[in-house]
Amino acid sequence: MLAACLPGVRGARPGTTPAITPSDVRSRIYVIADDSMLGRQSGTVGNFKMTEYLGREAARMGLEPAGDRGTYFQVVPMVMRRPDSSSRLIAGTDTLGIFKDFVPFRPTSTARVGTRIDIAGLQAVFGGRAGDTTVVLDKALVAGKLVVLDAPLGSNGQPTATYTTAGGTEAMKYPGAAGIAIASLDLQSSPQSFQRQGSGISESVVSSRGPGGILITTLAARKLMGRDLGGLNPGATGLPVESRIGFVDSAVKAPARNVVAMRRGTDPFLSSEYVAVGAHSDHIGVASGPVEHDSLRAFNRVMRPEGNQTRAATPTAAQWRTILSLRDSLRKIRPPRMDSIFNGADDDGSGSTALLEIAEQFASQPRGRRSILFVWHTGEESGLLGSMYFTGHTTVPRDKIVAQVNMDMVGRGRKEDTPTGGPLNLQAIGMRRLSTELGDVVDSVNGARTVPWEIDLSFDAPGHAQNRYCRSDHQNYARHGIPIVYFSRGYHQDYHVVTDEAEYIDYDALSRVAGFVHDVVAALANRTDRPRVNRPRPNPLSPCRQ
Ligand SMILES: [Zn+2]
Structure with a gap:
């Protein structure tokens, strides 16, 4: 119904060819990163228009629909969720205000739990440094309490703003705690971003009960504990606290949809297996001011x-x-x-474009042995929600997905964009974490190129402070034991800034990335054996570890 009311979306120029060319990727990115897409935020008309464009292109190429009920779309039951602005914590005689002294980070996006956390007489207890696995307080000591933690340390040994992995570790350590509070709010690069309306899924895909989480300022930590954290030993108790924290859910403005298309394989046995290749269709919408x-x-x-x-x-x-x-x-x-529009030309207009070009090339070639599944995820920026939903509700049997190849931010990577950049630099993350054979396939396809990429594995290092292994859609496949590889050309000055525009994309490099990923997917589709999972599988319910 909504589609009928929308102004038309311009299609790719008739010039796009089956081959992957710099001019094809350019014409597609100028469609995807156009201001008319309104920043493509999940649950808004902008992202809906983007998914219309993707679905129409998939149909034009003759790909098979692989979403809900014979369509190219899988609707993700997303809701908009924002913290109630009257939320507060009362510690002794002090009242701590939301967005000033603390911000909620869990469960704001990834799960639906109670929408209010109202607890009186909550005891604060010091838990040491967030993410420090050498400190584990007694379960009885933390049950029903608020565990206050110092900011986690980054790989350089300094307190870091990155809290997701440390927060997950603490939530796992203390499932019986009422909440965890990490004193790293002062370190956040843009504390105001927590005021943006978040989103969640109206159905809990991952059972994610457990403590709520907040980031607090150093001053708030002092008020909760009665003194500076530096002078405390783990297990020290602070003040009794009253929690009055709430979340308000509302309906999304337009359906949030994954776009799912397939090129079926020909092998009588292997065609029931799938190589998944993905990117994300969404970005972060429109800024509050120009x-x-x-x-x-x-x-x-x-x-x-x-x-x-x-x-x-x-x-x-x-x-x-x-x-x-x-x-x-x-x-x-x-x-x-x-x-004022976050066009997201690179994030992830580049990956979405590469995926279209890869699909268009496969559609023009003889079919491979395995089937290929093209998935443009929504809700990546809202907390990997689209891929979380897809991997929880796969439209093909999940254990038949032999690997997932993810592309996120593959459009920049020049020397002036990133310190490690250059025409041949390609970051690869996760490719041997579950299956060393997948990494071998990537290396052998690369080795066969006339001019191979310089594959950069530095961001795959365990514990790397940027936490990239946990920060894009491949993570939800890996969580379920599916071998993944995540390709990127790296961060740059326009990351999540309104200046991430089509004019700054490296079209030559982007078309080479797309060609390479096409060849990796083709190799995975045609080899006799699926990449064997020969490394430990994660517990699907555990937080991701970089
Ligand atoms: Zn992205």
Whole structure:
């Protein structure tokens, strides 16, 4: 019904060819990252339009629908969820306010539990440093209590803003606790981002009961414990706390949908097995206010080399001079241009485009032995919700998915975009974590190229502070024991900034990534044996570990 009311989405120019070419990927990204897509946020009309475009392209290519009831779509039962703005914690005579002294991080996105956490007489207890597995308090000591933790340490030994893995570790350690509070709110690069409306799934796919989680400021930690955390031993008790925290769920504005299409294999036995290849169709929508594109870009070039992932600092006088001279040089080319739409050309317009081009090439070639499943996930930015739902409700038997290849942010990676960048740099994450054979396939396909990629495994290192192994859709496949490989060309200054635009994409490199991923998928589809899982499988209910 909704589709009939929507203004038309421009299709790819008639020029797209079965072959993967820089000009094809360019024409597709200019459609996907157009302002009319409104930042493609899951559950909004923008993402719905994007999925219409993807579904129509899949049909035009002659791919088989593999979503719900013979369609290209799988509807994800998503709800919008935001913390109730009157939420507070009362510690002794102090009242701690939401978004000022604390922010909820669990269960804001990935599961539906009670929508209120109202507890009086909650005892705070110090649990040491978040993520430190050498400290485990007695179960009886933490049962029903609020475990207060110091900020986790990054790989450089310094307190880090990254809390997901540490938070998950603590939730696993203390399933009987009422809540966990991590004192890293002061370290967050954009604390205001927690005020954005989040989303959740109206059905709990993963049973995720357990403690609620909040990030707190150092000052709030002192108020909860009665003194600085640095002077406390694990197990020390703090003040009695009253929790008045709530979440408000509302309906999404437009259906959130995964797009699922298939190229069926020909082998009488192997065609019932699937090689899955994926990207995410969604991005983060529209900013609360407009900013001037070139000024912001000049500022971030100097101050935030990884965009929204770099914590903003105050420029020195010398840095200001560089920023202003950069801005002035851009002013000579064009007048100021205000911008408020997160176009997500790279994140993940690049992966979505590569997936279309890969699908178009497969559709024009003789079929392989195994079937190939193309999945454009929604809700990645909302907490990997689309892939969580898909892997919990696969439209083909889950144990027949032999591997998943994920592409997220494969459109940049020039030397000026990322310190490790260059024309041949390709980051690969996770490719030997479940199956060393999958890693061998990737290496052998790469080795056969005229000009091989320099495969960069540095972001796959266990414990790497960027936590990339846990931060995109492949994670939900790996959780279920499916071997994965995640390809990326890396973070850059436009990451989660309105300046992530089509004009900055490296189209030549992107088309080469798509061609390579096509060949990896073809190799997996045609080899006799599926990649053997010869490394330990994770517990599907455990938090992800980088
Ligand atoms: Zn992404």
